Amino acid sequence: MLHKKHARFCALSALVFGGFLSTATQAAVVASVKPVGFIAAAIADGVTPVEILLPDGASEHDYALRPSDIKRIKSADLLVWVGPEMEAFLPKAAAQIPANKNLELADLNTIKPLLVKGSEEEEEHHEHAHHAGSDNHDEAHDHHHHGEYNMHLWMSPEIARQSAVAIHAKLLELMPQSRDKLDANLQHFEASLASADKSIGAQLAPVKDKGYFVFHDAYSYFEKHYGLSPRGHFTVNPEIQPGAQRLHQIRTELVEQKAECVFAEPQFRPAVIEAVARGTQVRQGTLDPLGTNISVARDSYVQFLQQLSGQYASCLKGA
Ligand SMILES: [Zn+2]
Structure with a gap:
């Protein structure tokens, strides 16, 4: 008798606890990369939590989903990402969720007209062919060969605003x-x-x-918006070493004092930047295109833009 009662209690508590657990993992907006998550968090604040797929320190160009990521995507209220030309790791998983829970920013009619062309990288394609590693790796890079537009959309304040409007509309639909x-x-x-x-x-x-x-070629939208004067980038994909011809061209411009700064990134401080800058007047700065050190909260996106602006200004204005 006592035994039976105890068993029933256990079953009940498992049910309650299990139910609690599943709501805790289900109710979330899942964003591909941190800055997209920043925008989502501004809208979802106080309504539903926001989770980020790409871990800090990982590259948006070379990520592979873990089984736990796929679980999170499947149980998400809403998936927010840029599109297959940016997150090459997402299309397969995104195709498995209902269309009304899948928000692909680059595909929106409000954002399409704001896209800017990416740059041609013949030399890097060539380099890449030489370094082709596993099949997986190759697949991750594939979008760089076909991408027509620069897909770092979170660098544009205007696209960020349109993204927020779209996320707002989606959440309203899901949580009236x-x-x-x-x-x-x-x-x-x-x-x-x-x-x-x-x-x-x-x-x-x-x-x-x-x-x-x-x-790396991540900053076009921000630079255009604020009228900055970039002279180029070392590489399109930070995982791929810049070609010799490009390095020579950058070195020449530095020697001719056509640039005041070269910017590395927190994840990428390659010796190649040091080598190219050696013996010139050029200063070295850091730009963080993913807001690695910023935590996800209501005002994170604005903080992210301000940090970027400060990083440009502190190197460019000089000592
Ligand atoms: Zn990038």
Whole structure:
């Protein structure tokens, strides 16, 4: 008798606990990379948690999903990502979730007209062919051979605003009971983005005409938006070593003092930048295209843009 009662209690508690666990893992917006998650967090704040697939320190160009990632995607309220030309690791998993839970930003009619062309990288394609490793690796790089547009969309304040509008609409559809909070969040995001945009414009205005090189081709949208003067990048894919011809060209410009800074990234501090800059007047800075050190919260996206702006300004304005 006692035994039976105990068994029933156990079954009940397993049910309750199991139910609790499954709601804890289910209710979330899952974003591909951190800055996309920053935008999602601004809208989802106080409504549903936001989780990021790409771990800190990993490259958006070379990631492979773990089984736990696939589980998170399948149980997500909403998946937010750029598109197959950016996150080559996502299309397969994204195809397995219902269309109304799959938000592919590059595919939106509000964002398509804002896309800018990517650069041609003949030399790097060539290099890559020589270094082709496992099949998996090759697949991850594939988008660079066909990509027409630069897909680092989170670098554009305007695209970020359109992304927020789209995430807001999706969440409203999925959680109509949270309308007030979602509306307030979008309003707050748009207002703080507009004011950060102004202050960043003011911070960068004095360094607009100063030339520089960035490590990888991630910054076009930000640079165009604020009228900066990039002279080029070392590589399109940070996992691929820049070609000799490109290095020679960058070295020549540095010697001729056409650039004041070369920017590395927190994940990538290759000796190649040191080597190219050696013996020239050029300063070395760091740009973080993924906001690695910023945690995911309501105001993270604005913080991310401000950090980027500060990183440009501190190197370009000089000592
Ligand atoms: Zn990139």
